[in-house]
Amino acid sequence: MTEPVNGSVRAPVLEVRGLTKAFGALVASKDISLDLRAGEIHALIGPNGAGKSTLIAQIAGELMPDRGEVRLDGQEVTGWSTAARTRAGLARTFQISSLAMEMTVLQNAVLGALGARGKVMRFFAPALGDRALVERAMAALEAVGLQDLAALRTAELSHGQRRQLEVAVALTLAPRAFLMDEPMAGLSASGSRRLMSFLDGLRERAPILLIEHDMDAVFALADRISVLVNGEVIATGSAARIRGDARVQEAYLGEEACAGAGGEGRGEAAP
Amino acid sequence: MGVRRETMVNALLLAGLLAVPLWALWADEPFTITLATRVAILALAGVGLNLALGTGGLVSFGHAVFFGIGGYAMGILAFHAQNYTPLIEAFSIPGTRSMPVIWAVAVLASALAALAIGALSLRTSGVYFIMITLAFGQMFYYFTISWPAYGGEDGMSIYLRNNFPGVNTLVPFNFFAISYTLLAAVLLLVGRLMRAPFGLALSAARQNETRLRAVGIDPYRLRLTAFTLSGAITGLSGALYADLNxxxxxxxFSWQTSGEIMIFVILGGVGRLFGPVAGAALFILLEHFLGGISEYWHIFLGALLLGVVLFARGGLIGLLAGREVAHD
Incomplete structure (x- = not known):
C-alpha cells in the first residue's frame, strides 16, 4: 500500500486513504487521500467551509469517518481514540488554544511530559518534584521561548504566548508527527515570523501537517501543499505547482497570489 | 503571599480545631468536645466529596450513599457483636467492636460501591451525572428503610462506643482525638495526591478535557479512581459519625445528607484542600448558635450559601487566603 522507500521518496508517517464523511446530504470529506512524509511540512489549505476542520477531526480521532482509513507509521488507527493516537505519536495543536487555564505554564508542559511518559496513576510524589518530567517540560518551554514565564498562570498569558505554549506542550510529547491547526492565527507579524522560523527547523524532528490561512507562511514553509475544496483534495504538489494550478486559482487563491507564477499543470506528483 | 498564606490559614484551622476541645477539656465542657468531633468527622466527609467535586469537577449529589454505607458497616458489625449473633451464619463470622476493623470494612465497602456507581455514572456528565448519583442515593435510602433486619425506618442503636486498642473511647476527648487524627492523616494524603501526577491530570480533566486527551491521557480512568477514593473517604467518615452518635x-442515606456534605464543600471553598474543614466548622457553629435562636436556622444558612455562591466563589478559604495559586 505504501510507496516504496528509496532515496527520493521518504516513507509516509501519517497516511489518509479514501476518507469519506457525510453529515446527511452534505459530504464534508469526499474520498480524501493524502500523506505526510518524514522531514516535510505538508500544508493543507482551502477556503472556509472546505472541510478542513472535519478532516482534522477525523485524523485526530474526534470524529469517525464513514469510510477510509488513517494510518500512523503504517499502523491503522482509524478506530482509535484521540488519546490512543496521541500515545502512538500524533501530537496536535488547536485552532483555538486549548490549555488548562488555571494551571501554571510549567504545569501545562509537565502535563504533556506526563502524557508522553504514560504513568499517570502516581499518588504520592509531587509531579513538579520529578526531575525527568520538569526537565522535559522546561526544554520544550525553552524551545518556544517561554522559559521565563514558567511560573505564570496560563490564564495570564497573552494570546500569542498561549499559542507558543500549545506548541511547547506538543513538543513535550516527542511525537512522530505534528498536526497543527492554524498555529499562526491571531499572532502579530513578528510573532508569526518567529513561529515560522521555529516550524522551519521543527520539520526535521517530526513532519508537520499544517492547516494555515496565512498564505505567505504556507508558501514559505511548505514542502508540499494540498488544496481542499468542497470536501475534495483538488491538488497536491509543491508551492510552485499549486500557484500555477488553474483549478486552485479559480477555487481559492486571489489574483495577487497567482501573479508572477507560471502556468504549470495541476500537480499530483511527489516533490 | 499565595501558597504560603493558604498554608498558614490551613495550619490555623487545624490548630483551632484542636484548641477548642482542649479548652473544653480544661473547662469541663463535654458538649463542646462533641461539637468539635462532629466538625472533624463531617469535614472528613467533605474532604472525600471535595476530591471528586472540587479537584475532579464531578458534581456528585449522592455522596450520602458512601456516608451511609460507612455508617451501616459500623452499625451491622457492632449490632452482631453486641447481640452475640454471627454476622454470616454459614461461616460463623462474628461481628466486631474493633474500630480499625470497622473502618477497614467501611472503607472497602464504600470504595466498592463508589467504583460500581462511578463506572455507570461517569459515562454521563453535567446534569445527568448529578441526577444519576442522586438516584443511586435514593435507591440506598429506600432500601435501608425497607430492610427490617437492621431496624428499617427506625435505624438501630449501638449501646456502647466501639473499641480502639489502648484507648478508652468512652472519654469524649479520646474519641475526638481519634477522629481528628484520621482527618489530619487523610488531609495529608489528599494534599499529596493533589500535587502528584494523578492530581495534576485529574485537575486537567476538570479544566480542559480536550487538552488532557491531546496529551494522550483518557479522563475516564482518572475520574473513576478519584470517585472511588472520594467514596472511600466519605465512607470512613460515615463509620465515625455512626460511632459518635x-x-x-x-x-x-438521604439526599439531605448529600446536600449537607456539598454545603460543607461550597461554604469552605470548592477544590481547596481545607475548604471542607472550614465549611463543616462554619456549618456546626451556625447550627449551634442560630439553631438556638430559631429552629428555622436553615433560612440563614440558605442566605449565607447564596452569598458565597454569588460573591465568594472561593468560599471561606478563598476569603481568608485569596485566590487559589498553583502549587510550587
Missing part, C-alpha cells in the same frame, strides 16, 4: 438510620 452510637446510632445509624436511613437518614444517613
Amino acid at each position: 452510637r446510632f445509624v438510620s436511613p437518614s444517613m
